Amino acid sequence: MSRRSARGSDRYPRIYRVVRRIPRGRVATYGQVAELAGLPGCARQVGYALHALDDAVDDVPWQRVVNARGEISRRAVAGIEPIQQQLLEAEGIAFDARGRLDLTLFQWRPRVRKRNPEMRV
DNA sequence: TCCCTGACTGGTT
């Protein structure tokens, strides 16, 4: 381990905690997860964290995270994308012929947990 | 320890 490696991986638990909050039948984007985890601008790291998941051990609904265009992101390892799509379809999410889902319909919109519930602009 | 590669994104061209 290099000098201070312990610090960096604090992020993974934060990221997993957010992903676990995504309800069934809803999706979140990588950037959205990063922001909710307090890591704005670190969308790429969210992908990296999910890549590091061990499905045999972790109970993180990774399939509910898609890219900002409403598509399932391409993996280095083939064969996973169709599985992710099937899992989402099983939750009631619809994909168009081009393999995209409508974020305006299925994107998770968590309530803000603050005193002032909402002050719309 | 340097260098490169990613389950990404928003702004430009």
Added chain:
DNA sequence: AAACCAGCCAGGG
């Protein structure tokens, strides 16, 4: 609509 580009940062060679 598509290609490019600069940030982002953890791992592995």
